[in-house]
Amino acid sequence: MTYREVARKLTALGCTELRRKGGGSHRKWHNPTTNCATVLPDWSGRDLKVGTVRGAVRQLGIEWSAFDKAKSWNVMSEKRRFSRKQRRRAWKAPSSL
Numbered sequence: 001m002t003y004r005e006v007a008r009k010l011t012a013l014g015c016t017e018l019r020r021k022g023g024g025s026h027r028k029w030h031n032p033t034t035n036c037a038t039v040l041p042d043w044s045g046r047d048l049k050v051g052t053v054r055g056a057v058r059q060l061g062i063e064w065s066a067f068d069k070a071k072s073w074n075v076m077s078e079k080r081r082f083s084r085k086q087r088r089r090a091w092k093a094p095s096s097l
Contacts, residue, residue: 003027003042006053009070013062034061 007017010029018028018037030037038059041048057067 001050001053002045002047003040005072006040006048008072009067010060012070013066015060029056029060031060031062036061
């Protein structure tokens with residue numbers, strides 16, 4: 001499971017990502033209902049280990065079954081997707097008159 005999938009599920013469960021003050025490959029998450037926080041590594045496209053994700057979910061005070069059932073899609077995936085050709089046509093500058 002990638003960081004993006006985990007982030008979408010945590011957001012669906014009501015958790016928020018806290019702002020980072022500097023660079024780094026880890027991001028801090030907060031669960032407002034339990035007032036708990038944890039840190040998750042953001043390794044771009046690499047998969048996170050299941051134990052790491054389970055530990056973070058446990059630290060946030062969320063049951064694994066609830067996390068596992070949470071949806072990992074976002075609002076943008078519901079919108080109509082255009083092909084690359086259609087996007088180019090839409091953004092192409094109008095010809096001069």
